[in-house]
Amino acid sequence: MYLSLIAAIDRNRAIGYENKLLFWLPNDLKRFKTLTTGHTILMGRKTFESLPKGALPQRRNVVLSTDKSLQLPGAEVFPTLEDALASCCPDEHVYIIGGASLYHHALPLADELCLTEIDAEAPHADAWFPPIDPALWQEKSRDARPADEKHPCPYAFVDYVRRKA
Numbered sequence: 001m002y003l004s005l006i007a008a009i010d011r012n013r014a015i016g017y018e019n020k021l022l023f024w025l026p027n028d029l030k031r032f033k034t035l036t037t038g039h040t041i042l043m044g045r046k047t048f049e050s051l052p053k054g055a056l057p058q059r060r061n062v063v064l065s066t067d068k069s070l071q072l073p074g075a076e077v078f079p080t081l082e083d084a085l086a087s088c089c090p091d092e093h094v095y096i097i098g099g100a101s102l103y104h105h106a107l108p109l110a111d112e113l114c115l116t117e118i119d120a121e122a123p124h125a126d127a128w129f130p131p132i133d134p135a136l137w138q139e140k141s142r143d144a145r146p147a148d149e150k151h152p153c154p155y156a157f158v159d160y161v162r163r164k165a
């Protein structure tokens with residue numbers, strides 16, 4: 001199994017406010033779709049609830065919740081991260097798509113971080129991505145994009161891989 005964390009973070013690593021994303025960046029949504037389609041997306045119950053049309057198509061949707069009676073259309077529900085990961089095949093590519101609690105829990109297990117680093121500070125935030133320790137994570141690629149008519153601020157697609165011990 002290969003485990004990636006995928007997130008859009010601002011300069012302060014903020015990722016959300018009142019269960020909504022902080023920025024609307026069409027190219028970020030396109031990249032998210034391109035990377036995750038055909039693979040497994042694993043998320044917390046609140047992030048699932050934030051999806052406007054529910055489960056995302058053409059992906060295995062996996063949701064964590066402590067509510068054992070919870071049933072979600074188009075998604076499999078597991079009570080712990082360990083149970084969810086145990087359900088995955090050796091060749092499965094799993095993308096952790098949020099939110100904050102999942103990112104914190106899964107970071108020590110991840111192989112890769114696929115971040116959109118947004119060069120702005122959201123005025124309000126109540127959810128953050130965990131700190132990225134440069135001693136553990138090495139930048140693999142960086143694709144910087146300027147602001148334009150569809151994107152209110154500059155941003156960069158930055159991939160990190162775990163440094164070899």
Ligand SMILES: NC(=O)c1ccc[n+]([C@@H]2O[C@H](COP(=O)([O-])OP(=O)(O)OC[C@H]3O[C@@H](n4cnc5c(N)ncnc54)[C@H](OP(=O)(O)O)[C@@H]3O)[C@@H](O)[C@H]2O)c1
Binds near residue numbers: 101
């Ligand atoms: N910028 C981005 O890329 C991005 C991506 C995704 C989400 N977000 C933002 O992140 C925020 C949501 O983050 P959040 O931390 O509040 O919520 P979350 O992680 O999406 O969901 C939290 C819920 O998931 C379940 N859960 C999480 N970890 C679990 C575990 N280890 N075992 C069992 N259940 C677990 C629990 O559900 P129960 O309460 O049902 O037990 C928990 O209350 C929103 O603002 C959203 O917009 C941002």
